[in-house]
Amino acid sequence: MTARRRIRRPALAIASLAIGTTGALVLAGCAGGGAAADGGDGVSIVATTTQVGDFTRELVGGEAKVTQLLGPGQSAHGFDPSAAQLAAIASADALVVNGAGLEGWVDGAVAASGFDGKLIDASTGIELFGTHDHDHDHDHGDETADEHAEHGDETADEHGADDSHDGHDHSGGNPHIWTDPELAEQMVENIADGLAEVSGLDAATIDANESAYTAKLAALDEWIEQNVSQVPVAQRLLVTNHDAFTYFVEAYDLTFVGSVIPSFDDNAEPSAAEIDELVKKIRETGVKAVFSEGSISPKAAETIATEAGVAVYSGEDALYGDALGAEGTDGATYLGSQEHNVRLILESWGVVPTELPAVLQK
Structure with a gap:
């Protein structure tokens, strides 16, 4: 991974995922999913x-059938798997989850389906930030696991996922860990480690695909950092639809002025007082734009931008936050979504990005 000045916060209380101990998922009124399958x-x-x-698809290539529960533009907050999706889980050899408390419905889905395969928690070992935890005190640098232990923090090893389906719940933490490419590298490594233990998959193929893909993530991280560094820290201001970009903000020393929906959950609604307060902050700080997100209605963001007298990025120019985009869009892949987001944020600051590294060019 690339060197990073981001400070590691003390870990939030980490509880066992305890999959299989919750009640069965109620199937009535299940939402239709965007399941997509590929592979042999x-x-x-x-x-x-x-x-x-x-x-997961990057790692397995064509070596396995991958069924994705959520479709493009579909948020995991409040998701309810269909009966067909529960059947897919039941017959799966492995279940890959974001973890970090994002999929609050996973416990029930596993219990209802009777899944007994390999659970792979992509968030293993990643420490979470709490709500609006966006200060930039980088004096201490990155802390090691040993230093966390000295501070009374719990280490990743004490909570690593195992075949009994114990994982990470990270209750109360911000689950949008993928927005920092460096943490995405760690997620990919966790997934690769889990897949290597699945019978029928070739560990050498997984390892080679992991090396190739994490090299792209490292190049993406470096490209973002180089471009963001063109902007003075005091001018790196961001307003988004909801509090989904915590880790991106921390990674590249942005100032998070606020979100239209002051919550991790994109189903929440801002109050009139919260809207007025955000408009006030936008005017006071000199924010140039409000960013909507592809998986959320842009109406509130557009209203706030109009009231504050700033630009709004919505529609095709919305950020990819909780979900990637449909095939053929900029955000159809993780790499494409990050490039899209960064280009638009830089544009809002008046910066033209440099050429992408060769490894990221299509």
Whole structure:
């Protein structure tokens, strides 16, 4: 991974995922999913979100069938798997989850389906930030696991996922870990480690695909950092639809002025007072734009931008936050979504990005 000045916060309380101990998922009123399958016969893998689905496909190539539960533009917040999706989970050899508390429905889905394969938690070992945890005190640099232990923090090893389906719940933390490419590297490594233990998959193929893909993530991280560094820190201001970009903000020293929906959950609604407060902050700080997100209605963002007298990025110019985009869009893949987001954010600051590294060019 590339060197990073991001400070590691003390870990939030980490509880066992305890899959299989919750009650069965109520199937009435289940939402239809955006399941997408590819690959050949044999090993069957289910991935929950668009991001972990993309990571998993990069790792297995054509070596396995990958069924993705959430479709393009579909948020994991409040998702309810269909009966067909529960059946896919039941027959899967492995289930790949974002973890970090994002998929609150996973416990029930596993209990209802009777899944007994390999659970792969992509968030293993990643420490979470709390709500609006966006200060930039980088004096201490990156802390090691040993230093966390000295501070009374719990280490990743004490909570690593195992075959008994113990994983990470990370209750109360911000689950949008993929927005920092460096953390995406760690997610990919976790997924690769889990897939290497699935019978029928070739560990050497997984390892080679992991090396190739993490090299792209490292190049993406470096490209973003180089471009963001063109902007003075005081001018790196960001307003988004909801609090989904915490890790991106921390990674590249942005100032998060606020979000239209002041919550991790994109189903929440801002109050009139919260809207007024955000408009006030935008005016006071000199924010140039409000960013909507592809998986959320842009109406509130557009209203706030109009009231504050700033630009709004919506429609095709919305950010990819909770979900990747449809095939053929900029955000159809994780790499494409990050490039799209960064280009638009830089544009809002008046910066033209440099050429992409060769390894990222299509």
